[in-house]
């Protein structure tokens with residue numbers, strides 16, 4: 440609605456459709472504004488930045504300037520171990536790999552506390568999923584475990600927990616309600632623990648990384664805003680820098696709605712058997728016309744197509760993507776053929792991933808300290 444502030448809820452299912460409006464209201468800068476700085480820091484924009492999938496940032500310029508000065512920089516993200524690892528998760532991991540290959544230290548929080556208190560997942564199960572689904576898949580995708588600090592929230596130690604406790608004295612219930620809507624003790628704990636996740640790597644005990652970027656989906660911005668405020672308010676107790684963040688468009692599900700592990704047909708899991716993955720892709724919502732004749736005459740609408748999303752987020756080079764776009768628009772390709780091209784790419788990716796995953800699973804338990812319950 441015109442003039443109404445977009446409300447985004449990290450625990451909800453709302454899709455963020457109007458990214459431009461989100462940027463205006465919350466002061467997120469276009470990602471292109473850091474391209475000259477990336478160059479200065481000896482980096483190139485990532486494929487997701489070039490394609491506008493990573494569309495905005497806050498303070499990434501400060502992190503890149505620090506990197507250009509030779510300071511240590513880090514990237515941090517968290518995953519809630521509540522389901523199977525899918526292509527939506529891969530988007531975040533691809534960004535971690537991009538930063539890692541450009542000299543950033545990587546921290547990955549496995550949010551087992553949040554999984555257990557907000558989603559009611561038994562703790563042992565959350566730990567198993569965290570290691571066997573999330574950490575193993577991340578390593579198989581190419582994240583270097585030697586340069587990554589994976590940790591479970593409930594095994595992280597006193598200084599980290601102390602931060603979450605101190606944060607509790609720096610925010611009011613009314614402020615949290617304004618950000619998160621309906622509150623519960625579990626949600627308050629989870630939000631403060633997430634703020635500790637983002638900020639604790641600045642403490643000497645965890646490496647003293649003052650320049651940290653957090654890549655998130657646009658729906659996670661409320662957490663980032665709270666965390667930035669908390670960093671400011673800790674002055675005089677502990678000096679904390681505001682974290683930087685980047686924002687990506689969340690990949691739509693194959694049915695056009697939100698991608699979610701809880702609706703298995705909305706996504707493809709990286710461990711889906713190939714016939715299952717193929718079935719899902721071939722049934723995915725496209726931007727094709729009602730009949731072949733109409734499509735040849737009018738062309739398709741790649742912007743409305745979830746197969747094109749897969750191509751753009753995960754499967755194709757710039758040249759291949761440009762060709763699919765042109766062929767779709769001009770009506771010279773029909774959806775059946777186009778899906779088969781996407782499937783060939785996806786099959787190759789999943790086969791390679793499957794063999795890397797076998798190796799990654801052998802070491803996944805050894806690269807993280809698991810909670811002692």
Ligand code: SF4
Pocket residue numbers: 725726727739740741744745746747763767768772773774775777778
């Ligand atoms: S031709 Fe391809 S890109 Fe175009 S709408 Fe069909 S599946 Fe999507």
